[in-house]
Amino acid sequence: MAQIRDVSKRAGVSPATVSRAFSDPSKLSKDTLKRVLKAAEELNYKPNSLAQVFRVKRTNTVLVLVPDIANVLFARVLSGIERIAAENNYLLLVSDTKDDIALERAGLEMVETLRADGIIQLGERPLGDLHTHPEPSKVPFVHAFDTPDAVPYPTVRINNVAAADAMASYLLALGHRRIGVLAGLKDRIVTRERLRGFRQALDSFGVPFEESLVEYGPYSMAGGAQSALRLLSRNRDLTALFTMSDEIAIGAVRTAMDLGLDLPANLSITGFDNIEFGKFCTPPLTTVMQPAERIGEVAMTLMCNLLAGETTGDAQQTLATELVIRSSAKRLAQA
Amino acid sequence: MAQIRDVSKRAGVSPATVSRAFSDPSKLSKDTLKRVLKAAEELNYKPNSLAQVFRVKRTNTVLVLVPDIANVLFARVLSGIERIAAENNYLLLVSDTKDDIALERAGLEMVETLRADGIIQLGERPLGDLHTHPEPSKVPFVHAFDTPDAVPYPTVRINNVAAADAMASYLLALGHRRIGVLAGLKDRIVTRERLRGFRQALDSFGVPFEESLVEYGPYSMAGGAQSALRLLSRNRDLTALFTMSDEIAIGAVRTAMDLGLDLPANLSITGFDNIEFGKFCTPPLTTVMQPAERIGEVAMTLMCNLLAGETTGDAQQTLATELVIRSSAKRLAQA
DNA sequence: TAGTTCAATACAAACGGTTTCATTTCAAGC
DNA sequence: GCTTGAAATGAAACCGTTTGTATTGAACTA
Missing domain, CATH: 3.40.50.2300 (Response regulator)
Incomplete structure (x- = not known):
C-alpha cells in the first residue's frame, strides 16, 4: 500500500502538503493540489486510518x-x-x-x-x-x-405511563371492566411504568385495581402464552387482556385460541410496541406504536x-x- | 491516562519491559513482573489500544x-x-x-x-x-x-434446493396437486434455488410444473399478502401454497383469512425459515427450520x-x- | 581461569500519519 | 526598488506502543 511519503515524492512536495491536500484543500494552491491529487490517484493512495486515528485520537x-x-x-x-x-x-x-x-x-x-x-x-x-x-x-x-x-x-425514550394509560383507557372506554394484565418482568422499569399508566387509567374511570389480575413474566411470546394460561384459568370472568408487549400479546392470543376462545368476541387483547407482525396476525393486534x-x-x-x-x-x-x-x-x- | 512510560518509571524498568509484562510475562523474572504489575495497578494503567493496534497492525x-x-x-x-x-x-x-x-x-x-x-x-x-x-x-x-x-x-449456507424439495414433497405427500408458489424476489439466488427444489419435488411425484402458479414478490409480509391476493384470485382451485419465507406465508395467511377461507381446511400454507412467530400465529406454521x-x-x-x-x-x-x-x-x- | 551460553533487561528504531512552527514566496503598497 | 504581510510550503516533533538488537551479568563448561 502506498503511503504518504510515496505520494509526496511523486508530487514533489512534502508529506505535510499531502496531508493538507486531504484534510484542508483550501490551504493549498490550486496547482499543487491538483498535482498531489493526481499523484495520490495514480498510486491509489488511501491514508492509513490506523495511523490517522492514532495521531488524532478520534x-x-x-x-x-x-x-x-x-x-x-x-x-x-x-x-x-x-x-x-x-x-x-x-x-x-x-x-x-x-x-x-x-x-x-x-x-x-x-x-x-x-x-x-x-x-x-x-x-x-x-x-x-x-x-x-x-x-x-x-x-x-x-x-x-x-x-x-x-x-x-x-x-x-417514550412516555410509558401515558402510553399505557391511553391504551388502557381505550379498553375501558370500550366498556371493559374486568381487565387482566399480562405484565413483563417484574423488576423492569418499563413494567412498572406501564403498570402505573394502567392503574392511572383505572383510577380515572373509577375502577378499582386488583393485584390478582396481573401476571408477570418474560417479554416474549412463550412468556405471554404461559402468563395468559395462568391468568385465564385463575380468572374466568376477564373480558380483556392488557399486555405489555406485542410478543406477550401474541403468546396470549395463541393460548386463548387454544383454550377455544373466540377472539375478539370473547376476549379483547391489546399489545404494546407495534411490531410489524401485529398487523398480520389473527386477529390483527390493537397496540401502541413505539417509534x-x-x-x-x-x-x-x-x-x-x-x-x-x-x-x-x-x-x-x-x-x-x-x-x-x-x-x-x-x-x-x-x- | 497513565502511559507505559509512567509505569516503567515507577517500576524502575524500561517501557519494553512493561510491554512484555503484559504480552509475554514468562519473559520476565518473577520479581520484575511483580513490580511492574504493581506499578501498573497503582497507576490504573491500560495500554492505549490505538497505539497498540497501530503498531501491531491488527x-x-x-x-x-x-x-x-x-x-x-x-x-x-x-x-x-x-x-x-x-x-x-x-x-x-x-x-x-x-x-x-x-x-x-x-x-x-x-x-x-x-x-x-x-x-x-x-x-x-x-x-x-x-x-x-x-x-x-x-x-x-x-x-x-x-x-x-x-x-x-x-x-x-444451507441447501435451499434440498430443503425446498423436502417441504414441497411433504405437501405432495399430503395429497396436494394444485400448489401455488409464493416466491420471493425473482432476481434472488435463494428464490431460484428454492424454486428448483420445488420443481424437483414435483418431478419426483410426476406432477407437471405450471409457471402460472408462481407469483414473485418481496420477502415480506406485505409482499406475501399481495402476491397471495393476485395468485388466489387468478387460480380458484389451489389447495396449497408453498411460500419461500415465513413472512410471505404469514402475509398469505392474512389474505386467505380476509378472503374468508378456513385455514388449513380450505388451503394449506407452508413457510420457510422458521422464525419465532410461526409457532404462535394462527394457524401455527409448518415450515423449514434454517439454523x-x-x-x-x-x-x-x-x-x-x-x-x-x-x-x-x-x-x-x-x-x-x-x-x-x-x-x-x-x-x-x-x- | 578464560570462554561460552543464556536469561533478563535496556535501548532505540520503527509504525504512518498530523500539526506546529519556521521559512519561503509573491503580490500589493508606497 | 524596497517593504510588508498573507499565503503556501517544508522540517521536524509527536502520538504510545512493540520489537529487533545490544548489553549485562551470572552460571556453566572446558
Whole structure:
C-alpha cells in the first residue's frame, strides 16, 4: 500500500502538503493540489486510518451496547442508529451485552482505551450503574429505549405511563371492566411504568385495581402464552387482556385460541410496541406504536452533537407514541 | 491516562519491559513482573489500544456487512456471529449496506485502510462482485447466509434446493396437486434455488410444473399478502401454497383469512425459515427450520481460523435444515 | 581461569500519519 | 526598488506502543 511519503515524492512536495491536500484543500494552491491529487490517484493512495486515528485520537466510531441483538425492537433501534451514523460518517461497534454488567464495563473501558469515541446504551440496565462508580465519567454517553428515569446523561425514550394509560383507557372506554394484565418482568422499569399508566387509567374511570389480575413474566411470546394460561384459568370472568408487549400479546392470543376462545368476541387483547407482525396476525393486534427506528436516530443524533462538543444540556428526549387500533380489542357486548 | 512510560518509571524498568509484562510475562523474572504489575495497578494503567493496534497492525475487529439489520433472520445470524466474536475477543463493526454495493466497497476499503481485519458478508449480493474487481483480493472474507453458489471464498449456507424439495414433497405427500408458489424476489439466488427444489419435488411425484402458479414478490409480509391476493384470485382451485419465507406465508395467511377461507381446511400454507412467530400465529406454521444463529457462529469461527492463518481451504459449509411440521398444512380432504 | 551460553533487561528504531512552527514566496503598497 | 504581510510550503516533533538488537551479568563448561 502506498503511503504518504510515496505520494509526496511523486508530487514533489512534502508529506505535510499531502496531508493538507486531504484534510484542508483550501490551504493549498490550486496547482499543487491538483498535482498531489493526481499523484495520490495514480498510486491509489488511501491514508492509513490506523495511523490517522492514532495521531488524532478520534476513531469516528461509537459503541452500541444492546441487551439482545436478535430482539426485533432493538434491531429496529439499531437500524435507526446506523442510518444516522452512516450519514455522519461514523462507524458502529456493536456489542450484545446479554444484560451482563461486566460486558458493559468492558465497553466503557473500550472508550477509555480509545477504541470508540462514545457509547450508546440500549435497554435499561438491571444491575448497578456504569456511571456512579469512579465518578460521573466523562465518556460521551447516550441512553436510549427503556431508559431509567432521572439520570444525568442524555436519554431518548417514550412516555410509558401515558402510553399505557391511553391504551388502557381505550379498553375501558370500550366498556371493559374486568381487565387482566399480562405484565413483563417484574423488576423492569418499563413494567412498572406501564403498570402505573394502567392503574392511572383505572383510577380515572373509577375502577378499582386488583393485584390478582396481573401476571408477570418474560417479554416474549412463550412468556405471554404461559402468563395468559395462568391468568385465564385463575380468572374466568376477564373480558380483556392488557399486555405489555406485542410478543406477550401474541403468546396470549395463541393460548386463548387454544383454550377455544373466540377472539375478539370473547376476549379483547391489546399489545404494546407495534411490531410489524401485529398487523398480520389473527386477529390483527390493537397496540401502541413505539417509534423504535426514530429512537435510534435521535439517540445517534444526540451522540453526534455530544461528540461535536455541542452542549446538549441533559437532553431528555421523549418521543410520541400512538394508539394503533386494529381488531383484537372490541366493544364489550352488552350482557 | 497513565502511559507505559509512567509505569516503567515507577517500576524502575524500561517501557519494553512493561510491554512484555503484559504480552509475554514468562519473559520476565518473577520479581520484575511483580513490580511492574504493581506499578501498573497503582497507576490504573491500560495500554492505549490505538497505539497498540497501530503498531501491531491488527485491530481484532471484524466488519459485518448486513443487508438489513432490522430483519429478524439477519439479526439472528448477527447474534451468532457476536457470540463467537465475544468468545474470541473480537470486536464487531456492523454496517447496514441496504444492499448498496457502494457501501460494500467502502467496507472493503475499511479493511484495506486497516480498520478491520476481515469481512463477513451476509445475504447475497445482487449486483457485481466485490472480489473480481482489482484481483482476488487478499482480504479475509467469509460469506454467510444466502450466499452465491461456486465462489472462491469460504461460505456457510444451507441447501435451499434440498430443503425446498423436502417441504414441497411433504405437501405432495399430503395429497396436494394444485400448489401455488409464493416466491420471493425473482432476481434472488435463494428464490431460484428454492424454486428448483420445488420443481424437483414435483418431478419426483410426476406432477407437471405450471409457471402460472408462481407469483414473485418481496420477502415480506406485505409482499406475501399481495402476491397471495393476485395468485388466489387468478387460480380458484389451489389447495396449497408453498411460500419461500415465513413472512410471505404469514402475509398469505392474512389474505386467505380476509378472503374468508378456513385455514388449513380450505388451503394449506407452508413457510420457510422458521422464525419465532410461526409457532404462535394462527394457524401455527409448518415450515423449514434454517439454523440462523448457527450460521453466524460457523461464519465467525471460519473467520477466526482465517485470521489465525489456518488454511481453511475453501471451506464451503452447508448446514442442515429440518422440516418443522405444525398445523398450517393438512392432508387434502378426499373430494 | 578464560570462554561460552543464556536469561533478563535496556535501548532505540520503527509504525504512518498530523500539526506546529519556521521559512519561503509573491503580490500589493508606497 | 524596497517593504510588508498573507499565503503556501517544508522540517521536524509527536502520538504510545512493540520489537529487533545490544548489553549485562551470572552460571556453566572446558
